[in-house]
Amino acid sequence: MVSAPFLVSAPGKVILFGEHAAVYGKPAIAAAVSLRSYLLTTKHAPEFSDVVTLEFPDVELQYSWKILSLPWNVVPKRSMDTVRPPSELNTALMEALEQSLVAVLHPLQRSAALAFLYLYLCLCNPDMPGMTFSVRSTLPIGAGLGSSASVSVCLAAALCLLSGEVSPPETKGDDDSDFNAANYANIELIDAWAFLGERCLHGNPSGIDNAVASHGGAVMFQRMTKGNPNVRESMRNFPPLKLLLIDSRQPRRTAVQVANVATLLQNYPLVTEPILNGIQALTSEAYKLLLMPNEKCDDLWEERLRELVRVNHGLLVALGVSHPKLEAIRMAADELEIGETKLTGAGGGGCAITLVKRDVEESRILELKERLEGHGFEVFETSLGGFGAGCLLPTKSDATEWEEWEEKLFSLHHMLGLGDREDIQKTVGVGSIDGWAFW
Ligand SMILES: Nc1ncnc2c1ncn2[C@@H]1O[C@H](COP(=O)(O)OP(=O)(O)O)[C@@H](O)[C@H]1O
Ligand SMILES: C[C@@](O)(CCOP(=O)(O)O)CC(=O)O
Numbered sequence: 313m314v315s316a317p318f319l320v321s322a323p324g325k326v327i328l329f330g331e332h333a334a335v336y337g338k339p340a341i342a343a344a345v346s347l348r349s350y351l352l353t354t355k356h357a358p359e360f361s362d363v364v365t366l367e368f369p370d371v372e373l374q375y376s377w378k379i380l381s382l383p384w385n386v387v388p389k390r391s392m393d394t395v396r397p398p399s400e401l402n403t404a405l406m407e408a409l410e411q412s413l414v415a416v417l418h419p420l421q422r423s424a425a426l427a428f429l430y431l432y433l434c435l436c437n438p439d440m441p442g443m444t445f446s447v448r449s450t451l452p453i454g455a456g457l458g459s460s461a462s463v464s465v466c467l468a469a470a471l472c473l474l475s476g477e478v479s480p481p482e483t484k485g486d487d488d489s490d491f492n493a494a495n496y497a498n499i500e501l502i503d504a505w506a507f508l509g510e511r512c513l514h515g516n517p518s519g520i521d522n523a524v525a526s527h528g529g530a531v532m533f534q535r536m537t538k539g540n541p542n543v544r545e546s547m548r549n550f551p552p553l554k555l556l557l558i559d560s561r562q563p564r565r566t567a568v569q570v571a572n573v574a575t576l577l578q579n580y581p582l583v584t585e586p587i588l589n590g591i592q593a594l595t596s597e598a599y600k601l602l603l604m605p606n607e608k609c610d611d612l613w614e615e616r617l618r619e620l621v622r623v624n625h626g627l628l629v630a631l632g633v634s635h636p637k638l639e640a641i642r643m644a645a646d647e648l649e650i651g652e653t654k655l656t657g658a659g660g661g662g663c664a665i666t667l668v669k670r671d672v673e674e675s676r677i678l679e680l681k682e683r684l685e686g687h688g689f690e691v692f693e694t695s696l697g698g699f700g701a702g703c704l705l706p707t708k709s710d711a712t713e714w715e716e717w718e719e720k721l722f723s724l725h726h727m728l729g730l731g732d733r734e735d736i737q738k739t740v741g742v743g744s745i746d747g748w749a750f751w
């Protein structure tokens with residue numbers, strides 16, 4: 313069992329092919345990005361040991377509950393036969409939590425607080441000391457890059473560590489790809505709990521976002537249908553792709569976009585089902601292309617992949633999940649003949665990706681960036697396929713290190729509350745500081 317203070321982190325993702333169709337059991341392909349969420353868990357001073365506090369400055373939420381005021385009595389008993397949580401939310405607990413959330417009205421804050429409380433009550437117990445859970449993301453929020461899943465994975469990881477459901481990552485061998493059975497079992501459990509967090513955040517998730525945020529890398533994912541288990545194929549030799557990631561900065565909520573597609577499907581099943589089947593077919597084509605050995609990734613291969621990006625976007629437009637700003641991004645990239653562009657994630661705003669042609673001169677890419685930034689869009693640089701969930705624990709063996717950590721924690725608290733994305737990345741970021749370990 314791990315006690316506070318400690319940090320956990322999980323990445324966001326880019327869906328390359330298959331969003332929305334993924335909700336209906338069709339395959340989708342996604343890769344982790346280097347933008348991440350961070351969660352710091354700290355213990356309260358004795359006089360506040362009866363309260364649990366959330367600090368979510370990214371959504372302007374700070375809220376405390378008396379631990380004993382929470383509805384512990386309706387928490388479903390866990391089955392002794394299985395360690396995995398069920399994939400459905402418990403209705404009685406969801407209803408009881410309404411009471412605890414009466415004062416949290418904004419949907420962005422409410423869904424995040426609900427995800428926290430649901431997991432906290434299921435995984436912890438009323439005897440645990442009062443703690444603060446502070447979350448910051450270097451990801452744009454509500455922009456299609458899976459911030460909800462990265463936060464869900466952080467919450468699940470922190471609460472599973474506190475309750476002893478999982479242990480901290482064991483060191484793997486020198487080779488990053490070394491398999492460690494204990495780490496695998498732990499991250500599977502974190503993934504399963506994070507799925508419930510995603511359910512609180514947007515109702516009907518496919519599970520692809522929490523799978524990528526937990527496991528990292530690049531995956532082909534297919535949601536369980538008719539009792540079959542989810543398929544998650546990790547794509548190890550993912551080819552290096554030149555992608556631009558552009559945030560339209562048009563806010564939207566995944567829950568709303570997913571619900572709109574459900575309504576379309578309900579109203580026009582004969583029209584909508586073939587669109588979803590088309591997305592399935594193109595994702596399967598893309599999967600075959602992306603699995604090809606690197607030496608076969610020639611110009612024709614690249615052209616095929618770009619075509620599939622274009623068709624995927626067209627089908628998403630048909631589902632009604634584009635936005636004039638996303639179309640403006642696509643048109644700017646088309647005009648400069650940079651490559652092919654599609655929205656990524658739930659759409660309705662948020663991000664687009666452009667798969668850049670290999671031979672495009674840097675000056676044209678720069679021109680596109682300037683044009684887009686001139687329109688108020690934000691162009692992100694990120695790498696694909698990095699680490700999944702990890703944690704950073706203070707080492708108690710060495711008193712100096714511990715002191716350093718205390719000091720760091722102090723500045724960290726400040727940073728998690730106030731700093732911008734670069735500050736967070738510099739202070740605690742995976743890749744910026746040593747000590748992070750990954751499941
Ligand atoms: N840093 C964060 N702090 C608190 N809540 C967050 C944070 N990032 C995401 N969330 C939660 O996730 C929601 C956004 O999820 P969603 O609509 O699925 O968009 P996306 O996952 O594409 O960013 C927010 O409304 C909020 O509830
Ligand atoms: C639209 C969808 O396919 C992806 C949503 O991703 P995001 O929350 O927009 O990052 C929904 C899902 O697969 O859960």
Ligand SMILES: [Mg+2]
Nearest residue numbers: 458460461566
């Ligand atoms: Mg999301």
